[in-house]
Amino acid sequence: MELTCLSKGDGFHYPPCHMLNISGFRVLIDCPLDLLAITIFSPVPCDVGFEASAYPSEEDAQNPIQKKQKMERQMSFDDLVCVEPWYKTVKTLHLWEVSLIDIVLISNPMGLLGLPFLTQNPRFCAKIYMTEATAKIGQLMMEDLVSMHMEFRRLHGPEDSSFPCWTKNLDGEEVPSVLKNVVFNGDDLGSWMRLYSLDDIKSCMKKVQAVKFSEEVCYNGTLVIKALSSGLDIGACNWLINGPNGSLSYVSDSILVSHHAKSFDFHGLKGADVMIYSGFSCLQTASPTDSDYISTSSDENDESLAASLLDNEESLEELEKLAFVCSCAEESADAGGSTLITITRVGIVLQLLELMSNSLESSSLKVPIFVISSVAEELLAYANTIPEWLCEQRQEKLISGEPSFGHLQFIKDKKIHLFPAIHSPNLITSWQEPCILFAPHWSLRLGPSVQLLQRWREDPKSLLVLEDGISSGLGLLPFRPIAMKILQCSFRSGIRLQKLPSLLSLLKPKIVLVPDVVNQRINLSAIKTTSILNYSENKTLSLARIADNADVEIMAELATKLSWKKLRQRENFGIARLKGELVMENGKQRLVSGLDQEEDSGKTRPLRHWGSVAPETLLDALMKMSVTGSIEHSIGENGSEDKSIIHLTNPSSGMVETSEMCTTIITDDETVASKIFQAIDGILDGI
Amino acid sequence: MAIDCLVLGAGQEIGKSCVVVTINNKKIMFDCGMHMGCDDHNRYPDFSILSKSGDFDKTISCVIITHFHMDHVGALPYFTEVCGYNGPVYMSYPTKALSPLMLEDYRRIMVDRRGEEELFTSAHIASCMNKVIPLDLKQTIQVDEDLQIRAYYAGHVLGAVMVYAKVGDAAIVYTGDYNMTTDRHLGAAKIDRLQLDLLISESTYATTTRGSKYPREREFLQAVHKCVAGGGKALIPSFALGRAQELCMLLDDYWERMNIKVPIYFSSGLTIQANMYYKMLISWTSQNVKEKHVTHNPFDFKNVKDFDRSLIHAPGPCVLFATPGMLCAGFSLEVFKHWAPSPLNLVALPGYSVAGTVGHKLMSGKPTTVDLYNGTKVDVRCKIHQVAFSPHTDAKGIMDLTKFLSPKNVVLVHGEKPSMMSLKDRITSELDIPCFVPANGETVSVASTTFIKTNASDMFLKSCSTPNFRFSNSSTQLRVTDDRTSDGVLVIEKSKKAKIVHQDEVSEVLHEKDHVVSLAYCCPVKVNEESDESGLIKQMSVKISETVSCADIHESETCLQVGSFKGSLCLKEMCVHRRGMSSSSSEVKFLCCNWSVADLELGWKIINAMKQNL
Numbered sequence A: 001m002e003l004t005c006l007s008k009g010d011g012f013h014y015p016p017c018h019m020l021n022i023s024g025f026r027v028l029i030d031c032p033l034d035l036l037a038i039t040i041f042s043p044v045p046c047d048v049g050f051e052a053s054a055y056p057s058e059e060d061a062q063n064p065i066q067k068k069q070k071m072e073r074q075m076s077f078d079d080l081v082c083v084e085p086w087y088k089t090v091k092t093l094h095l096w097e098v099s100l101i102d103i104v105l106i107s108n109p110m111g112l113l114g115l116p117f118l119t120q121n122p123r124f125c126a127k128i129y130m131t132e133a134t135a136k137i138g139q140l141m142m143e144d145l146v147s148m149h150m151e152f153r154r155l156h157g158p159e160d161s162s163f164p165c166w167t168k169n170l171d172g173e174e175v176p177s178v179l180k181n182v183v184f185n186g187d188d189l190g191s192w193m194r195l196y197s198l199d200d201i202k203s204c205m206k207k208v209q210a211v212k213f214s215e216e217v218c219y220n221g222t223l224v225i226k227a228l229s230s231g232l233d234i235g236a237c238n239w240l241i242n243g244p245n246g247s248l249s250y251v252s253d254s255i256l257v258s259h260h261a262k263s264f265d266f267h268g269l270k271g272a273d274v275m276i277y278s279g280f281s282c283l284q285t286a287s288p289t290d291s292d293y294i295s296t297s298s299d300e301n302d303e304s305l306a307a308s309l310l311d312n313e314e315s316l317e318e319l320e321k322l323a324f325v326c327s328c329a330e331e332s333a334d335a336g337g338s339t340l341i342t343i344t345r346v347g348i349v350l351q352l353l354e355l356m357s358n359s360l361e362s363s364s365l366k367v368p369i370f371v372i373s374s375v376a377e378e379l380l381a382y383a384n385t386i387p388e389w390l391c392e393q394r395q396e397k398l399i400s401g402e403p404s405f406g407h408l409q410f411i412k413d414k415k416i417h418l419f420p421a422i423h424s425p426n427l428i429t430s431w432q433e434p435c436i437l438f439a440p441h442w443s444l445r446l447g448p449s450v451q452l453l454q455r456w457r458e459d460p461k462s463l464l465v466l467e468d469g470i471s472s473g474l475g476l477l478p479f480r481p482i483a484m485k486i487l488q489c490s491f492r493s494g495i496r497l498q499k500l501p502s503l504l505s506l507l508k509p510k511i512v513l514v515p516d517v518v519n520q521r522i523n524l525s526a527i528k529t530t531s532i533l534n535y536s537e538n539k540t541l542s543l544a545r546i547a548d549n550a551d552v553e554i555m556a557e558l559a560t561k562l563s564w565k566k567l568r569q570r571e572n573f574g575i576a577r578l579k580g581e582l583v584m585e586n587g588k589q590r591l592v593s594g595l596d597q598e599e600d601s602g603k604t605r606p607l608r609h610w611g612s613v614a615p616e617t618l619l620d621a622l623m624k625m626s627v628t629g630s631i632e633h634s635i636g637e638n639g640s641e642d643k644s645i646i647h648l649t650n651p652s653s654g655m656v657e658t659s660e661m662c663t664t665i666i667t668d669d670e671t672v673a674s675k676i677f678q679a680i681d682g683i684l685d686g687i
Numbered sequence B: 001m002a003i004d005c006l007v008l009g010a011g012q013e014i015g016k017s018c019v020v021v022t023i024n025n026k027k028i029m030f031d032c033g034m035h036m037g038c039d040d041h042n043r044y045p046d047f048s049i050l051s052k053s054g055d056f057d058k059t060i061s062c063v064i065i066t067h068f069h070m071d072h073v074g075a076l077p078y079f080t081e082v083c084g085y086n087g088p089v090y091m092s093y094p095t096k097a098l099s100p101l102m103l104e105d106y107r108r109i110m111v112d113r114r115g116e117e118e119l120f121t122s123a124h125i126a127s128c129m130n131k132v133i134p135l136d137l138k139q140t141i142q143v144d145e146d147l148q149i150r151a152y153y154a155g156h157v158l159g160a161v162m163v164y165a166k167v168g169d170a171a172i173v174y175t176g177d178y179n180m181t182t183d184r185h186l187g188a189a190k191i192d193r194l195q196l197d198l199l200i201s202e203s204t205y206a207t208t209t210r211g212s213k214y215p216r217e218r219e220f221l222q223a224v225h226k227c228v229a230g231g232g233k234a235l236i237p238s239f240a241l242g243r244a245q246e247l248c249m250l251l252d253d254y255w256e257r258m259n260i261k262v263p264i265y266f267s268s269g270l271t272i273q274a275n276m277y278y279k280m281l282i283s284w285t286s287q288n289v290k291e292k293h294v295t296h297n298p299f300d301f302k303n304v305k306d307f308d309r310s311l312i313h314a315p316g317p318c319v320l321f322a323t324p325g326m327l328c329a330g331f332s333l334e335v336f337k338h339w340a341p342s343p344l345n346l347v348a349l350p351g352y353s354v355a356g357t358v359g360h361k362l363m364s365g366k367p368t369t370v371d372l373y374n375g376t377k378v379d380v381r382c383k384i385h386q387v388a389f390s391p392h393t394d395a396k397g398i399m400d401l402t403k404f405l406s407p408k409n410v411v412l413v414h415g416e417k418p419s420m421m422s423l424k425d426r427i428t429s430e431l432d433i434p435c436f437v438p439a440n441g442e443t444v445s446v447a448s449t450t451f452i453k454t455n456a457s458d459m460f461l462k463s464c465s466t467p468n469f470r471f472s473n474s475s476t477q478l479r480v481t482d483d484r485t486s487d488g489v490l491v492i493e494k495s496k497k498a499k500i501v502h503q504d505e506v507s508e509v510l511h512e513k514d515h516v517v518s519l520a521y522c523c524p525v526k527v528n529e530e531s532d533e534s535g536l537i538k539q540m541s542v543k544i545s546e547t548v549s550c551a552d553i554h555e556s557e558t559c560l561q562v563g564s565f566k567g568s569l570c571l572k573e574m575c576v577h578r579r580g581m582s583s584s585s586s587e588v589k590f591l592c593c594n595w596s597v598a599d600l601e602l603g604w605k606i607i608n609a610m611k612q613n614l
């Protein structure tokens, strides 16, 4: 097995990317986009009123130069690149020959966003697996991305942003290093791509084989692949791969107890031969102090380990965070300010919508909730048709006949308004401020969030709710000065570092591969049952074969048909020469009945012998077949072996030379030779 | 190893499906149904056969319910709450969501209308359903260390599944009820090609072969249309879920197209509530329905209203869906009592009615009067229409599935004995698969597959990975066989895991020393005087290739080699390997030959070829 970490990613929106070589097959795990990188581009300017902005004048659209000047005058962010955005993929993935990839596993919708770039390549021929929910949600996210990008183009106007034209000016000394780092990152510009089209998405998704949680799919008869819920988001999964050389689990960022998605499934991951741990998000949590350690003594049983992992302290914390967002939004509304929520994590949005509608329902505030996204309607409808992919509490709702997520009734009652775009015809008629508004994109460069932010940024009563990490980078630069209140939320996106030892003790893999950066932060040496290896980004780690001998299964029916031999010297043994065909089925090597079983049963002459031939015994045996002769012994001289010779006299002349290691039949008479061989075969054991 | 299949219900009958299969000591109960045509203790499977002491937790590893029909789930609350089975119960998400509705509906009908003693209470249903573990399609569930189960889409009704169960290397499929064709709202059954020791299939329509169902749908619509156009009332007795939705989709659509204003009623709020579930469970419907659901929910019926008891005697035409199906009791039977005497009216019976129900009586022959449950007689003058399309597979579908899966054995359940017997004959003769039709209480035993687990040596696996084709001319055809595996030897040592080694490794494994047995002969050959040593070898090589086909001959200056056969020019005056002839003539030279016993025949062939023109 070989593992190469192509990218450790960056949190929830940019999952890690790995290349794996297992049983001779090359497996790519996840193909994400670094969407934070698009913050180097400047958003479409819009200083005009909100209503008007939906319909830019012809003049505006056709005169990018004029627009650019306007923008430069208006904003103090000359440094941002003012072209149609390009998208950054995993850098080192492009160094691999596409046609050599056999399998692509996509763990969550974010891991899917870069895949059309790969499947565009005519040489791409890998089999793609992901869960049904990941496929559906991921496809909607990609379509939304394309739709927002098209909208950008519509507003920005046609412009030649051919590569590497826009990077030309970024090389200068005056360019801020933060920008250069994002763009060049190791001198490789090949990772920047022009966005794919809706057709590319469609043809990419056609190649996908969607699976259920715990469904076993078999690749090429050799690898049995299974997706197990990771709890990170709806449909997100870890992977278990069983092959003829043992089992391998891939455990990425997981959430042990979720309030929306099906929780982390650890049962299926137990006892793998090799576990790859790629939960990089744990690095974003604080280093554990000594007191944080959960004891992981080996005598602790599985139940208590599981209990310590699955305590709901963290998930309660998460609920508190969500409630806090709601209360902040309400406070703002109370003061007459609107709230713009740019979070696009599906699970978080669904929970926030439910919480907000419920709490608005019980308060006297009459504030409308808007959701503006090209895929909102479909996504929200979809979320209520997938009980199998949700946490237990939400499954219970199905049983009692309630929808899984509470937004359905509020949409019917016109308390939540869905619009595909900011210029949707009905939006203006139902528009009302203050309001609570959900709008993509979290990067603040695309989608309706850009215009709305421009609209409200100077309003100190309004509230902006951001994804983690946006405000620290270039994110807010185009919108400064900003008077809005800003709430930056970091929601859970993985297992906490201090829970890792318990997790490993519970899953008990024989070998675990942990990123060196993680291993540096936490002491895993207490786990005795597992050997721990480090891996690092862009280095290939090779593991020798785990099992000593490969397992082969023989159909019992076939085994009884073999010609079994009892051995003279060893009664405990039974040996038989094999028949049939060796096939690979469901990751197992099996010996099954071949087609021509009966016909070749005649050839049962042993081909290998062991033991020794006493000349006297042989002569006796020959006599019984009416072959006679006499024995001559010769002592080995200068190192040569002792040997005996039987000189045959009747029915024809001939010789048998025998020593400890070999016997030679010397005759020109075929029948006599056969008789002699028969006699020898009766004395020696053979197969 | 054997698989025992004990039929507790639905053996040579339809009703109270319950089959207990024992695979390598694991007992799995498939379905736990109730017989709708029985009033006495016979309505439940005879669980006492399983355990005299009643300790079912010890005997049964798990219960799996295939779908929400009463003949498959009806006895479950009784088994878990009254008989006290506490182990795991599995069913699909829709079945888990919808079974309580069906059970509650049936319980209410029995208790409220028929005045029967309660078989189980609402509380029983609730606590029974709490024990249920939901299943998703294709999800592989490890019930315990040895038992693995998996559900496949069965069509039939929303959430219906076929179940695959595997213990060790032995595997079976229990189909439950299934449909091999797509209908209005459900897809066709879909299963992987599995290796099975036993297939247990329903056989409701074991001898029927149906053509396209569109003409039959049209027949149904026309029958209903004709009735309401003539001012009559159409009664469609059906259970709350399943058929009601399918027929209603059909009618609603037809009403729209034909612009008919006659009201369509549902007898209770149940079906409306059920539509809610259908919407949430849209992923279990057909592709067609799934694709449309974002824009239009096909279960939002435009022409359907709730029915009120007072409407029974209201004038004017109407269509009424009333529970329960089969006219076995309850509201549908009550309405039937009032509507049956009028020749204007219509009773459309969807699907199968079990023996003992009024529905069954109407279907078998044309009765003029019918006895209801408590001695009441009703004149039947209304028209009777049997809906001729069904959510069950027909005989062709059963044969197709059986052929596709090619199990080692087939057991038929859930059918009528005469037609099951003729299907059994077809399966045995056409597919050459042993087939059984056990009655209730009978057990069928079949052999199960086992694999012997071995460790294979690297050398063996390596030799297996390089092709080793052998060509042979058998009769007229050239056959290509690849017997790589015959280089392997299976070694079994008492109380140890079996090993596969290459033949060259056997002696080592046995701690023995190899003993090579070979043949030798110094062979006289005749040569042209002119030819030198290498000419001689070339000459022999030609001779050999003339007689020994496919021989791969390697030549060098003074020797040649074919397989293990080696012959080299012998210059010794008195070679011990020579027999009979001495080097009397200058035309005769000698080749000292030796070959291993593996090439015994080949060696003699070569010798004879070289000696030929001596």
Ligand SMILES: [Zn+2]
Pocket: B067, B069, B072, B156, B177
């Ligand atoms: Zn059924």
Ligand SMILES: [Zn+2]
Pocket: B017, B069, B071, B072, B177, B414
């Ligand atoms: Zn049935």
Ligand SMILES: [Zn+2]
Pocket: B522, B570, B572, B575, B576, B577, B578, B590, B591, B592, B593
């Ligand atoms: Zn010789």
